[in-house]
Each structure stands twice: as structure tokens, then as C-alpha cells.
Amino acid sequence: MLSALWRYRYFVMASIVGELRGRFARSRLGLLWSILHPLAQAAIFALVLAEVLGAKLGGIDDKAAYPMYLLAGMAAWTLFSEIVSRSMTVFIEYSATLKKIAFPRICLPVIVWGSALVNHALLLVAIAVVFLFLGKVPGVAWLALPLGILLISVFAFGLGMLLGVFNVFVRDIGQAVGVVLQLWFWLTPIVYPVSVVPDHLRWVINLNPMVPLVEIYHEAMVFDRWPDFAPLIVPVILSVVLLVLSFMVFKRASPELVDAL
């Protein structure tokens, strides 16, 4: 499977470029939109929650701390949700091609992964610029981000591919996951700090594998701290299990995949 992927590397690369280009083709701001969307969302949250509701972020007494916290969390979440939701539909999107041309199907989720990573890199650059405006120079702890990117994207890739294969057979999954992702977003400390979660709901946070992953971003970008490795064990194990499982399912489902498209 991997050697096939290597033979088709140029196709994968061209497709990633195509995905990015296709999404923003003929819009004047082009790629900027992929950055502007999460930035605008963060700005809205910042405005509504910080200014109107007066949310305070514990730890730093800084007017700019909340927007920065938001941006860091949003960046992590966008990477995750983009990979999951795009992997979910990628087989269906390419159904015409899958039916007529024989090529390694594993290319498709990899294309999704690649284009999400490129998007994410651009977003991080934009966030760094915003941070500079807010008066914060990105510290050396930003170097922990690649770890976060790796863990989140592997987790999302495994989950997305697994759901993507099932979604070909049961299309309800795609719809359901959209709702679940939204709920999941609110169950993850992105717009609020962990500290505000009341004790009787702590277990939800503890069960959520995305929490330690998003925390890598928070720690690195906002607090200039290296991540705490201990809580990462669960998400790492989960990611590996999901990845292995998704490859197994993918291999088994492969002969029937085109039949159901």
C-alpha cells in the first residue's frame, strides 16, 4: 500500500495543489480565505465572550490573552475537524474517478491530509502575525507545535478514514458526524479555559482525547510552556489504535468500496 502511494506521489502532490487551488479558485483573496475563516470566527468569539460577557482567562492578566488563547485552540481544532470532515466525504467526492480509473485508493485520504496540513501551516503563520499585533512575540515553545500537528493529524486521519469508509456504505454517518463535531467542539476547552469547568462535569473533559492535544497548542502559543507529556499517552494510544483499525477496515472494505459508490 505504501509503495503504491510512493509511485503515485506526484499525483498526490498535484492533487493537493489542485484541492487548494480549486477551493478558492477565482475568489480574489484566494488562499487567504482559508485563514480568514478561523480568524474571523476567533474574532467573533473574542468580541462576544471577552468584551460582552467579560470572560477572564486565569493565569495571565493580559487584555490580549483571551484572543490568543482562542486562536491557539481554534488552530488545533480546525486542523482536526478539517481532516475528519473531509476524509469522511472524499471517497464519495471522487466516486466517478474511483469507478473508472484504477489507482491506489489510499491516495485520497492522503490528499486530504496533505491539503489540511498546508492550510494549517498558512493559518499558523497568520496567527503568528496576529500575535505580533497583540504584542506577543512567538516564543521558543512554538517548536512544540509540530508535535501537536503530528498527534492531531494522525488522530484525525485514523478517525476520518475509518468513518469515511463506513460513510460510503451508510451515508447517515457523514450527517451525524457533522453534529457530533460541533458538540465535540464545545466539549473541548477552546472558547473557555479548563478552569471554568465545574467539578461535576470534569469527567467529560477527562474523557475527551482532544483536550490534551489542544492543550499542546495552548501551552506552546499562549503560555510559552512545553507540553505535559503524561496526559498525551491516552490520545497517542487511541490514535495508533484508530490508525491501525482504519487501515484494516480500509483493506477489508476496499473490494466492496466501488460497488457501493
Next chain:
Amino acid sequence: MKPVVLHVEDVGKCYAAYSSNMARFASWFGAKVRPVSESWAVRDVGFTLNRGEALALIGQNGAGKSTLLKLITGTVRPTTGRISVAGRISAILELGLGFNPEFTGRQNVYQAGGLMGFSQEELTRLMPEIEAFAELDEYFDEPLRVYSSGMQARLAFSLATAVRPEVLIVDEVLSVGDSYFQHKSFDRIRRFKEEGTAILFVTHSMGDVRALCERVILLDQGKVLRDGAPDEVVDYYNALIAEKDNARLTVEQRRESNGWQYTRSGTFEITAKKFELLDAETRKPVATARVGQKLALRLVAMAESDIPQLVLGVMLRDRTGHIVWGTNTWHTEQIQREIRKGDEVEFTLSFTCSLGPGSYSFSPALTSSDTHLVNNYEWQDNAVVFDVLNADRTFFVGSSWLDAKFTVDHRVEA
């Protein structure tokens, strides 16, 4: 015997339906789950394709042609049997497949070419040839979305045939594009064939089948119904189409000593007692006609039972099976009505033989209206066969004789 390039062995494709998707998912992990229903899109299909052979797959919609193609290209895996291909297989695909509308022609060659398994270096090497063959000029570096469908077809064809494959699949796509490019594409396909490529056509155009293929496979309900020479299989197929609407229909076929395939089918409520080609003046039967001769085609039909309405259709075909001319008495508004059992109806078609030298055939059809699909009383393929000779006209080539004259004016320079 030429070497086999494609070997399809007892191939079957079954689409299984499970009681629920949980059952399907469980089956991936080794659970013994029986599908609640199975439908075989293709079953027990076996054939071989030799180097340089051109084969057409025909059949009605749903006969299994597309599934068989998918099995051969490898996008769908067979449930039973084996398919082996010696060498590269290439397909000329539907418009826009694998192409990105935002990419230029050149970028799309890299993208779609990559999808077909070419490496970057190979494509770079092939690029000048692809660019030249497509003849898109400055459009080659414009985004695909500004292309017309014909231009897309040019690009797709140029890419698919940039390297000579061992098996080329042509799926109903050559009808796109202007006639200049169609000719160019056919030339290339013909050249590939001479160099040893086996061609697999899928088409509904029986004219193409007769002109391009030496062998035809007729699929019906996933099975091979006929496998043989084009005229034989195509005529059988046409008779079969009529059968779908005429339950009592029978089909008989035989190969005449002159090489023409004779097929007769119908419900035979009225049949032709006599069908002959005569000289218009002497009323003597003609087997060899001269160019320009006045001829009459005579058909006497006898009713075996009462029929409300009768139309005679006549079709003139050349040796390759191309229809030269054809019409019926529905179009000429000479429909006969209220025919009683035992009645005789005599039709005479008078015409001048303005055909080029060669062998031709007339196929009459007795039906009740415009198409033979409503009531096919009697349909005969190639019932009258005759040759045309050029006895007294100046030499010409082609399938029709035009009453044409040159006017030549040689002006000498003063």
C-alpha cells in the same frame, strides 16, 4: 496464432445485499454472514483478446458492459474468475474524468497522467507529443474550465493514447469532438492496432461496430449471448431488440454462400412471399446491376392473419454493413390498413442504381408503424444481395455515383 493480451476467465461479479450494514461490516472481520440477496451483474464471462484484435462489446443497457469494463480496468474486483492482462491497459474515458477544471491543460496532463500511473519524468518526456496531438494551441496553457467539450475530449484522448497500450478501451467517447479530430483519433487507433494493440470497443453505434471490429460479443443479462463476426452478431442483436417487444417472435440465422449473413425474425402474421430485384424495363431478376441502371425492388406480402396496419421498410446496406439508404411507407404516407387473412399486398420500389461498384444488400421489414419495435411481422436482413459494376460510366471511386461533370477552363497567359 497471435499471443493473447487479455484473458478473461469465467469472470463473475456479484453485488451482494446484506440484511443490514452491520452484517456487511461484520463480514469484513471474518463473520460468516450470508447476504440476503445476490445479483450477478456479470456471470461466467470468458473470452480472450489477441494482439491486434478489435473486439466490440454490445448489449442493451444493463447487460453488464460497464461492469465488465470496470472489471477489466481493475476498479471493480471480480467475485469469481480471473482477468489477466499482458501489459498496459489504457482507457479513453468520459469527459473531464480525473481532470481539475482549475488546472491548465498542461497541469491536467500531469494530474490525470499521474492518476493513470505515469511518473512525472515520463509525462515531461511525453508532453511535446501530447501537446502536438491535441492541437489546442494557446488553450493548452489555459484552465480547463474554459475548454469546450470537444477540446476536453482532445486532451483526454491525447493523454490516454500518448503511450501505445497493449489493450485500449474505447467507451462510446469518440463521438465527441469534431470530425477532423475523430478521423485523427481513428487513425491513431488503427495504427496502434497494426502495431499490436488489442482494442475493446463499447458502443451502441452498430455502424462503428461493423466498420472497426472483426469480432463482436453480445452481452445479455450479464452473460455472453453471442461471440462472432460483426454482421452475424449485430443482426442477431437487432432481432433480439425487436423480440423484447414481440414475445412470439422467432429468430433464424444462416450464413449464405456469398458470405452475407441472413437473419429473419418476426411474428410472421404477414410474410414476404416474394422479394426480388428486377430490371425496371425487362422485369427480369438482376444479380449484378450496372451503375445508372433503372431498377425495381418488388415485394409481395401475404397475410397469414388479420392485421390492422402494414408498413414496409427497406434498408440498403453496403458490404461493411453501413446503411446507404433506407425509408418506409410510413414516412411516404402509404400505410396499408385493414388487411384480412389471405390478402396479398404488392410493393414496388423504383429507383436508379446510383451506387458505386461493390456488393450491396436490401433488408425489408414488414411492421405496423414507423419502428419495428411495436409489431415486427417479418424482418429480413440481407434478403436480396446484388453487385454493382461500373460498365459504361467513367471511372470513379466511392459508394455512390453522382451525375457530375467537370468544367475545365485552361486560360493561357497572354
